[in-house]
Amino acid sequence: MTLSASAIQRAGNSPKIILLATVVLCFLISLIEKYIQQYWLYVSFDIGINIILAVSLNLINGYTGQFSLGHAGFMGIGAYTAAVITNQFSTLNPALAAVVFTLALVAGGLLAAVAGLIVGIPTLRLRGDYLAILTLGFGEIVVVVLQNMDAVGGARGYSVAHGWTNFFWAFGIAAVTIYVIVALVHSTYGRGFIAVQDDEIAAAAVGINPVKYKVTAFVIGAFFAGIAGGLYAHSKQYLAPDGFGYMKSIEIVVMVILGGMGNTPGVVLAAILLTLLPEGLRSLQDIEHLPGLSGEFPLSWIGNTRMIIYSLLLVVLMLTRPQGLFRIKK
């Protein structure tokens, strides 16, 4: 008994085992998916996708200290790439579909990573607010280019044939993302990210190449954002270029800041909370005579209220708890 208990304990300390267990658990849940209410199922996919986005942005904004405001741009590139690939196929048997889906997701991630490389290179010369504006500009350029690409529907949007995203994909990949990023940052190599964030000049002085770390952070972050985009495409089955603009990027940034920059568990928690928040607001819609709720535009009221809450969260957090809601002081 004691032997097996200690074996479990040892296994509990091994992140790889936890990862494997999580992925298997996600797979098992995906088998009973049809018994879960559809609405909550799709909310849960959103949670998984937002976890991937927030955790990957946390590598760039949190651990490496680069302020990116264009994460949704990477997501958009991944979403459209994966959707274009899977739309080439009609119905497939499940095994083949899984292979095609994996390849499409990876392709979307890789293309987003290339974009991350291109965006990351200016970090050679830029820091702080300049970089923020540049990444914001990148995100807007992605939206404008997508709006002008007739092959993917332009501003009208693009339908995705397959709804392949399920619990296994959304949370399995979220678990892999968390594992990869945490393992990376805690590796000997990965300590460089934190060194660059703490003091770039000091890091350079002890032989860490800040440029290499910054570009790497962008490439890895963009890769996972691209994959999240692919999952998003195959969950919503409809893509609109506007959905990958400034507002989506801000949403991801708020998750990272709320969770505490460079604090992965906090960021995961914030991603879950901020995905559920608008759903909670949506249920408020059913309550009649809510002050401020005009009968005509309840949907826009939810969108606005969510953004107002985000904006106040940002200001109040910066003024009172700049380390994030869930961060314990180092």
Place this chain on the structure above:
Amino acid sequence: MTEFLQQLINGLAFGSILALIALGYTMVYGILRFINFAHGDVFMIGAFAGYYLTPKVAAFLPTPSIWSAFVVMIGSMAICAALGILIERFAYRPLRQSPKLAVLITSIGISLFLEYGGQNVFGAAPRPFPKLIPEYSIGTGGLSVSSNQIIVLAVTVALLVVLRFIVLKTKTGMAMRALAFNPEGAALMGVNINVIISFTFGLGSALAAAAGILFAVLYPAVDPLMGIMPGLKAFCAAVLGGIGNLPGAAVGGLIIGTVETLVAAYVSSTYRNAIAFAVLILILLIKPSGIFGKKEIEKV
């Protein structure tokens, strides 16, 4: 050729509005070294102030006239100056010793608050801006210039002259320049830093309000999200001219406005919103200090 001149005039009119907004960015950056993301939304509030003031002013002044436009513009500039000072006092001042990133994030928060709070207060749908100035069309040989465009250019030039006078010839302006040059040194020489920073925010926000009114005169519709794009483009203009540099911001605004209008006219109008960012990325890659900026060396 006529069409080119026509587009050039359109571009200059739009560019002069960007220049006025860019001045606010560059002044704040010069003194506090951070991007005030909320500046574009102060521009939006300026336009809305004009929207609400116009009927009030129309009650005692004949309304499409230069005088009512003047009163509305002064009123809107005063409202936005107060708003800018309030934002600085309550959101940015408590963070003056914090990392730059915290201030940047706060300004994004204020910006979102003004945009979406504005949607709840003013409604999301665009509203037609009332006619402030009688409009004439002056045309020679196929070239048609609206009197509004000339007014926009003239008001911009007048405001630039006033700004230049304030910054170069007054004691407050001297304090602003001293503060931008060396905050500690300025404080030791008896410059009241808080007052000067408030004044800078007020001045920049007043210019943004003037830009908002001019924008609404030129493109007569106001909505709560109207400040996002002009704000971002004006920031690109400020960087193009060399951030922290006042003539640079004005020149950068004119360049961005003109290039954007020309590209929209001759290349593709659907790409117009990407132009400013493309220019920004190019300038940051080639000469990050901008056209008139000086290169700064980072010291430990």
